[in-house]
Amino acid sequence: MAIANTSRRVPEPALLIEGLRAMLGERCSVNPGILDRHGHDESYHETHKPDVVVFPESTEEVAAIMRLARKHDAPVIPFGVGTSLEGHVAALEGGISIDMGRMNRIVEVNAADLDVLVEAGVTRKQLNNDLRDQGLFFPIDPGADATIGGMASTRASGTNAVRYGTMRENVLGLTIVTADGRIMKTGGRARKSSAGYDLTRLFVGSEGTLGIITEVRLRLYGIPETMAAAVTPFPTIADAVNTVIGVIQSGIPVARIELLDEMQMKASNLYSKLDYAEQPTLFIEFHGSERGVAEQVELVKAIAAEYGGGEFRWSVKPEERTKLWQARHDAYYAGLSLRPGSRGWPTDVCVPISRLAECIVETRKDIEASGLLAMILGHVGDGNFHVTILVDPDYPEELRRAEAFNDRLVDRALAMGGTCTGEHGIGFGKIAFLEREHGEAVGLMRLIKQTLDPENRMNPGKIFKA
């Protein structure tokens, strides 16, 4: 992967590093491999290395780092595990990458109130492993095992959002370190509040550009009494999507409803050694009481049948459920394996569900016309779907074709009342789309950025151009 020539900003990096070393000792690194790993995420975007990576262990340390960054005019970029997809962690102007990995304590589980306080570096799988014995879980599940801080910063969602919402709905409060190194709490433990501006939701989705999230209070859920999984193939992608629309409009509270197109199913059969029909397929999950789940399954089955849905495989047994979902879980890597050496360019539009079938069908046609190798899979219950374009970053012409395709896709989604990003965020990859989507309101966002971070120190070059 290309490593960009960054326009460096820190006037005297040696002094900055010296100051950080004095504060953090070994927990401050300029090792080239570590700098490189902190300069890029899982997407096709180019690497921009920071000057230094630090590993704080407390909110107070993060605040001290911020004050030092100010002294040395260094940009600060928060880093979780680097699984973002729009270049969020790239150090576009150099500076300090704050790796939150050592802030991974689960501070306080309130089982009775269904809430938990975690440090920002806790990953979602770590959290769920910890919660399982108490019969609780946290449903938001972007594909990767991301950190909770990273998920809050990109307003992540995943397969369960159709039932449980996104990070927007499930963050109750935050601890923030501001650009001038102060520590602040937002939100609280009450389920609802009308006390002042909703700072929590201002920071959720702000991609590290307004402050550093060091702690997150989350809403939890009881593990459902019964969970059932179902897989069913359809003659066409429109039939599959129309089934989804029917399910959502009937108000059936499915926990997950995911679409994999024909190409994705081919890749998944190959990669995961499965024998699913190579047709557009829905993966569905049901949560509830035994009777409730049985009722949901019946209703969905009837709707699927109306649209020519094939064999409706379903199961409530954990090991069979896992097997049924395997193709979905491995989908991204299965896709990549179709073209060794390629990188994924995952698009992320989300449209009103009434326009979803039209949007996906047109997009599939555009893929064919563009001569791109790409799969469609999506959180279709929310109207959100990803096209994973397999690109070879060494071929600029191919990147340009992918870019032009994505451009058309975003225009199509915006024309339908949708958004350029359902869950990945803007990073530095979608800045132009943000303007196209929100127009004049971007000026207001920028004003808030300038107010909270007047020196443009917090993850500069993300969401907006400097």
Add this chain to the structure above:
Amino acid sequence: MAIANTSRRVPEPALLIEGLRAMLGERCSVNPGILDRHGHDESYHETHKPDVVVFPESTEEVAAIMRLARKHDAPVIPFGVGTSLEGHVAALEGGISIDMGRMNRIVEVNAADLDVLVEAGVTRKQLNNDLRDQGLFFPIDPGADATIGGMASTRASGTNAVRYGTMRENVLGLTIVTADGRIMKTGGRARKSSAGYDLTRLFVGSEGTLGIITEVRLRLYGIPETMAAAVTPFPTIADAVNTVIGVIQSGIPVARIELLDEMQMKASNLYSKLDYAEQPTLFIEFHGSERGVAEQVELVKAIAAEYGGGEFRWSVKPEERTKLWQARHDAYYAGLSLRPGSRGWPTDVCVPISRLAECIVETRKDIEASGLLAMILGHVGDGNFHVTILVDPDYPEELRRAEAFNDRLVDRALAMGGTCTGEHGIGFGKIAFLEREHGEAVGLMRLIKQTLDPENRMNPGKIFKA
């Protein structure tokens, strides 16, 4: 009611009024009755009359009014129907009250996508009457028939929030007129988005202090197949609340679960000519499929029985449901009728549900010790409850006693991790509590206010002191 001597701000009110008249003709009033009606809400707070009331019919007119307000240095206060409870509509420094009542068009219903675009002056009952034929409803229901714009501005909720969330979760996007008279759209029609800062939620709950909301896009729901209501009395208030805690912790998706204490039940029997047991009582509603509702009823009945719940009256028939809920619906006015000529001082704390029983029991004791006449009723599924203190505004000593009681109540709730206001907002009645609850974060809120409204023109004196 006392009318305060306002410190007026508009340097030349006559010129301002002349300008507004030229623009709006008859839709601009200085009639004393109209000025008075726009200077106070439904609470005990004193009246502060605006200099003038205007009745715009479009977003563009609101923008033109804002520009004129700027020219004449006039404060601007948005007005829905005046049912707020913390003095939100009072013109503390005079200026222009913008009555949104003529902006009451339902612009666009998207039944397939379960969303609707309304002008800010549409009331919730108007909206639901309009939606009923399409099998849809909007669940957020503060007691009063408030406007959607007002509900968005105070981040309102009501009895259905335990199942459907509050305005925070149910507003998809807004049209805003900024302090400098520009028109801006936030959010969109997609169910989720990670595109930039969440301006929608910054304006939801901002009480008219950051801009004027002129249009609101809302999430809708299908009217459930089956709705059942149940009423059941308990030996003690702690038993009733412990039943609620059990229901919430079991994840039973009740649509409503409301508590009325003994005093409230007495008032309601008297006012609504009912014969309920004069004991702490839960009013519960269930939404779902026929089987789903029957299952929920069974589960809740079993939990209630554990805590000594009495006769569990329930029904799925609309007219019986209405009758069962009548005491709840009339509760506020039933309370007031206990003491003719009194006004209600409704408190609004919300605590984590594990502390709810303790909080309510201590509060009931405090009511007795204070010698106040007060009832408790609440949206207990959210941990939110109101004490309606019946005060006579002509007796300052009584107001002081109520104030001291409320002060202790807020401290009690904050010590338990709660909030001073679950759904009413800060207005000018709870400014001190906001500081107590959010500490340093209030500085950040204030910074945002100063950035978006540098001349402190938008509803000045609310949420913060000038």
